[in-house]
Amino acid sequence: MDRHSLTHEILSQLPLGGDPGSQLNIHTQFSCPISTGADHGAILDVLTNRTNAQRQQITKVFQALTKQDLLKSMEAALSGNLERVIVGLLKPPAQYDAHELRAAMQGPGTDDKVLTRILISRSETDLLSIRSEFRKRHGKSLYSCLQVETRGDYQAALLALCRAEDL
Structure with a gap:
């Protein structure tokens, strides 16, 4: 063919x-x-x-x-x-978002704009899928990576959006 x-x-x-x-x-x-x-x-x-x-x-x-x-x-x-x-x-949306979140936390510095855009613009259902995909693809929870890569009030806001359910 x-x-x-x-x-x-x-x-x-x-x-x-x-x-x-x-x-x-x-x-x-x-x-x-x-x-x-x-x-x-x-x-x-x-x-x-x-x-x-x-x-x-x-x-x-x-x-x-x-x-x-x-x-x-x-x-x-x-x-x-x-x-x-x-x-x-x-890529399916959750897989793409998990990839982009991980990429934003790698290398020198953290790309706060990417983290913020993804985490504030997704529904709770989307975030559940993203967190699951993140753990599956990267072997760590999104929550724990955000704890390491962010600080202060910004960290608290992102962690609240991410929620600790997948710890």
């Missing part, structure tokens, strides 16, 4: 239109991302014009049809800022 027909098959099997029964029949020019000659514009177009839930469907169908992981395929085919954007788009 060539790249064009594989891509068309993947995308046409996804119910991504307005109603549950509609099928996606656009973007047939999208090049399969497993080649290093992937069409970057088409990849961006397909992934940025979908919700995260739809992107998760795309990754599942891609896996089922190709027996390859779309995220790993993208990492192999892309580089630089484009790779970071596409990888971020393909």
